[in-house]
Amino acid sequence: MNAADPVAQAVIYTRTGGPSVLHVVERPIPTPGAGEVRVSVRVSGVNPTDWKSRQGAAPGLPLAFPEIVPNQDGAGIIDAIGSGVEGLAVGQRVWIWEAAWQRANGTAQQFVVLPASHTVPLPDEASFDLGASLGIPALTAHRCLTISALGSNRLAPGALGGVTVLVAGGAGAVGHAAIQLARWAGATVITTVSSAAKEALVRAAGAHHVVHYRTQDAAASVRALAPNGVDIVVEVAAAENSEWTANVMAPNGVVAIYSDNGGSQVTLPIRAHMVTNTRIQFVLVYTVDPVSKARAVADVSAAVTDGALSVGESGGLPLHRFALDRTDAAHAAVQAAVIGKVLIDIPG
Numbered sequence: 001m002n003a004a005d006p007v008a009q010a011v012i013y014t015r016t017g018g019p020s021v022l023h024v025v026e027r028p029i030p031t032p033g034a035g036e037v038r039v040s041v042r043v044s045g046v047n048p049t050d051w052k053s054r055q056g057a058a059p060g061l062p063l064a065f066p067e068i069v070p071n072q073d074g075a076g077i078i079d080a081i082g083s084g085v086e087g088l089a090v091g092q093r094v095w096i097w098e099a100a101w102q103r104a105n106g107t108a109q110q111f112v113v114l115p116a117s118h119t120v121p122l123p124d125e126a127s128f129d130l131g132a133s134l135g136i137p138a139l140t141a142h143r144c145l146t147i148s149a150l151g152s153n154r155l156a157p158g159a160l161g162g163v164t165v166l167v168a169g170g171a172g173a174v175g176h177a178a179i180q181l182a183r184w185a186g187a188t189v190i191t192t193v194s195s196a197a198k199e200a201l202v203r204a205a206g207a208h209h210v211v212h213y214r215t216q217d218a219a220a221s222v223r224a225l226a227p228n229g230v231d232i233v234v235e236v237a238a239a240e241n242s243e244w245t246a247n248v249m250a251p252n253g254v255v256a257i258y259s260d261n262g263g264s265q266v267t268l269p270i271r272a273h274m275v276t277n278t279r280i281q282f283v284l285v286y287t288v289d290p291v292s293k294a295r296a297v298a299d300v301s302a303a304v305t306d307g308a309l310s311v312g313e314s315g316g317l318p319l320h321r322f323a324l325d326r327t328d329a330a331h332a333a334v335q336a337a338v339i340g341k342v343l344i345d346i347p348g
Contacts, residue, residue, distance in 0.1 A: 005029075009347065010109030011327040012067045016056030019328035019335070022070070022108075030105075030113040032082035037116045039094060044107040044324075044344040045073035045132035047173070048259075049286075051331045053100070065104035070327070071344070072098050074107030075122060075131025085116045094119040095131030095304075097139060097297065101286050107132075108327050110346055117294075120301050129319060133173070133311045133341045134300055140285045141177035142296040144234040144256035145185070147281050151231070153292070155299040157306070160187035164226045166248070167191040169236040170207055171198035173341055174258060176317045177309070178234040179205040181300070184308035187232075190225055192218060198339065205316030219244040229253060229276070239263030246272040258283040317341050 006029045013021040032038045050070050056063075074096040078088055088094070099114050100106030122131045142155060145165065152159040165182045167175045170191030182189045183206040190209040191202045199210045211221040218241075222230065229250030235241060238255070240262035245255060246269045253276060257266070268280065285293070303309050311317045318340030322330040327344055334342050 008110035009324060010069050011324060012069055013054055013063075014067045015059075015063065016054065016061045017059040018055065019051070019331045021054065022328045022331065024325050027109075029111050032080050032113045034083045035085060035116055036082040036113050037078050037085060037088055037119055038080035038111055038113045039074070039076045039096060039119060040079045040348070041074050041076040041096075041107050041110060041112055041346045042348065043075050043128040043132035044071045044346060045135060046071055046330050046334045046342040046344065047073065047136045048334060049136065050100075050106070051335045054331065064102075068100070068104050069106045069109050069112070070100060070331070071106040071108045072100050073132055073135030074099065074112070075128040076346070078119065079111070081116075088116055088119065088121070093122040093124065093128075093131075095122045095134050097135040098286065108324065108344060120297055123305055125307070126304050127311075129343060130304070130309060130311050132343055133317065134177075134304070134309070136285055137173040138177040138181065138300045138309070139288075139293065139296045140174050140258050140283060141181050141234065142299055143283050143285060143288055143292065144178060144258055145182055145187075145232060146292075146296075147256060147279070147283075148232055148252075148254045149279055150252050154295055155181055155185045156302065157184060158186045160185035163187045163231045164229070164250070165189050165232045165234065166222060166226075166230040166245070167207070167234045168241055168245075169193070169261070170202040170205065171316075171339055172236060173317065175202070175234065175236065176205050179207050179316070180309050181303060184303050184306065188226075190222055190230070201316045201318070201339070203316070204314060219247045222248045226250075232256065234258070237262035238266040242266050242268055246278070249273065249276045249278050252277050252279075254279040254281055256281045256283050311341060319343055321345055
């Protein structure tokens with residue numbers, strides 16, 4: 001690096017471990033290649049997979065790349081475009097998804113170069129905070145809502161009309177996105193929470209009905225709200241919920257399991273699910289097939305344009321902000337399961 005070369009700040013790690021392995025460096029500003037764009041990042045979003053990737057299976061393990069910039073999601077402004085890119089322009093506001101999957105450069109930096117397909121136009125009325133909160137949570141929620149054997153593989157107004165969706169743990173980032181996307185698509189949404197504070201959040205997000213699973217009989221309460229059963233369960237804690245959710249399924253319903261909160265092993269009551277022809281579907285957004293993922297990006301973008309997605313306390317997803325040089329604290333907050341969305345403000 002020559003003294004005259006323009007540089008920018010980036011957070012990197014060169015070995016697995018706790019948040020302390022993250023540190024800020026200055027690196028040359030990258031140039032986009034064919035099919036790529038460079039984004040001046042304004043806000044970086046942190047997801048659980050970001051800290052899990054950084055932590056690895058054990059401290060100090062070698063990485064796939066000499067150094068890695070964390071964080072999959074973000075939002076900013078395109079400031080350079082490589083050859084062959086169509087439909088995007090310098091100066092355009094975009095949201096970023098899956099920046100660091102099998103790549104070394106996530107969004108915890110001032111400038112990120114990534115495939116053009118991983119940037120999506122962000123309407124002027126949509127904040128960078130919203131843009132940085134989409135990505136992995138919204139795409140995961142979309143997948144969970146569109147894998148029913150009887151439903152649509154797309155989301156749009158009316159696509160889930162007549163469908164009842166149960167969102168387990170609706171106060172989380174994926175749960176929040178699932179509530180809002182399901183409402184936008186016309187579903188009736190029931191969600192479970194563990195406290196009055198979380199009930200306020202899921203109601204702000206748009207849930208029609210709320211069940212307190214610690215003080216109510218969850219199965220009986222859901223059955224009372226949905227006598228014909230639940231068509232889709234967006235499941236964050238199958239190990240804890242599998243016994244009772246089996247008793248609330250509608251015929252040909254689906255349980256979409258996207259996380260292992262509460263335990264990594266699940267026991268399923270076979271007979272109950274057999275009677276209802278339940279589908280048990282595991283979801284990891286990173287390995288979803290490209291066609292389904294492209295549909296998800298398009299549908300989430302349409303929901304943003306329609307104003308169906310919101311963040312912040314009034315939108316049901318509190319925001320926790322950190323400076324770039326406190327990315328370690330941001331990762332620690334997500335690792336500690338803070339309620340809401342953790343965002344990192346990137347200096348311009």
